[in-house]
Amino acid sequence: MSSNPPTQSTSWFRVRIALQCIRKINTRIEHPCHIFHGILIAAVKNSRDQLASVWCWHPADSDPWPDMVEKGRIYRIDVIFAGVVAADSFFLRLNSQKIVNFSLESASVPEIRTPALLEKETPAPDWASDEICLDFGTPLSWEARSPNAPRGPDRWHLDTRRLVRMLHHRLAIFLGFPEPPPETPLPEILVRSSFAKSFGGHAHASKSSSGQVAFSGLRGPIYIRGDWQSLWLPLIICSELQLGSNTPRGQGSYTISSARPLLDPTL
Numbered sequence: 001m002s003s004n005p006p007t008q009s010t011s012w013f014r015v016r017i018a019l020q021c022i023r024k025i026n027t028r029i030e031h032p033c034h035i036f037h038g039i040l041i042a043a044v045k046n047s048r049d050q051l052a053s054v055w056c057w058h059p060a061d062s063d064p065w066p067d068m069v070e071k072g073r074i075y076r077i078d079v080i081f082a083g084v085v086a087a088d089s090f091f092l093r094l095n096s097q098k099i100v101n102f103s104l105e106s107a108s109v110p111e112i113r114t115p116a117l118l119e120k121e122t123p124a125p126d127w128a129s130d131e132i133c134l135d136f137g138t139p140l141s142w143e144a145r146s147p148n149a150p151r152g153p154d155r156w157h158l159d160t161r162r163l164v165r166m167l168h169h170r171l172a173i174f175l176g177f178p179e180p181p182p183e184t185p186l187p188e189i190l191v192r193s194s195f196a197k198s199f200g201g202h203a204h205a206s207k208s209s210s211g212q213v214a215f216s217g218l219r220g221p222i223y224i225r226g227d228w229q230s231l232w233l234p235l236i237i238c239s240e241l242q243l244g245s246n247t248p249r250g251q252g253s254y255t256i257s258s259a260r261p262l263l264d265p266t267l
Helices: 033-044 084-096 113-123 160-175 229-241
Strands: 012-021 055-059 074-081 100-105 112-115 130-141 189-192 197-199 217-228 254-257
Touching: 012 084, 012 160, 012 229, 033 074, 033 084, 033 229, 055 130, 074 229, 084 100, 113 229, 130 229, 160 189, 160 229, 217 229, 229 254
Parallel strands: none
Antiparallel strands: 012 074, 012 100, 012 112, 055 074, 130 217, 130 254, 189 217, 197 217
């Protein structure tokens, strides 16, 4: 594990693929993310059939996916790996495996990714603004570990502490950076998630264990007001590494915008 914080030269790897649905899939329950997880996880396994320790994927399309797979549609996907060995293995296996109901239209060779590259691809934020928006295209979720955790409409209430912890935890898990001690002061920001919508209803029957895997969380805009600039590097990195739980199932992907003001200036 690195003892230093992430920098602009921090790196990971991406394979961008395109899959076309070539026949109608008779399912009204499973979300496309469940279906693509099943396709991708077979190629993520290495030659010893062990899963790559750290990986995730998310839609690369600018428009949100419908909640059902559509025949003829091409789905563009970014598959992210911490290391080049796992990325190379995935690329080779994907190009050699048979994919049911889909054709592999394209797959890029693994390419190195850095915060500097992401900044070139992301519209420049208004550094003078005191507000920024994280727009989650796939649901952001997290584990409710406490027996007293809220349920129902309050299940997906996101506050400053949880968001900051998720950012640092993602950098630790994916890139090996140390998480700050619990007593570290939080940045002076206000997180508002009330504009995002709770998303659910697409449970998936797990093939590796009993029971079902939920596809739920917060989808839509989450606003950060205050000193968001102090979190810029983790925010830009996690816009590609994703946030929360179920990231190998495509959840927790977002884009960053400072051009979606919504909070009342008096808040």
